[in-house]
Amino acid sequence: MTKQNLETHYRTSFIPRAHRIGRITLLIAMAVCLLPALYLSFVLGAWPGAGVILTGFLAVLTFVGIIWIVEPISYFPVLGVCGTYMSFLSGNIGNMRMPVVISC
Secondary structure: HHHHHHHHHHHHHHHHHHHHHHHHHHHHHHHHHHHHHHHHHHHOOOOOOOHHHHHHHHHHHHHHHHHHHHHHHHHHHHHHHHHHHHHHOOOOOOHHHHHHHHHH
């Protein structure tokens, strides 16, 4: 395979498939993470109320909201498509994933 053919295959086949698998995997992980809260709220009746949930979300938003924007933008050039999906799924990017990528 020539370099041009590899580049074409990478852009037309590999990258779209990596995005599809990454999105599906992250959506499944988010749903699994929400299952205990949904079980407690709707099955056991321990719903705290929308006001409490909104207050907690706003508290988290003010503390780490900027990180939700900065981390993907700053990590993607080093990790690439697949590395970004895997890192955000497994966590601990700044302390474990980035130093390994940089040392490699």
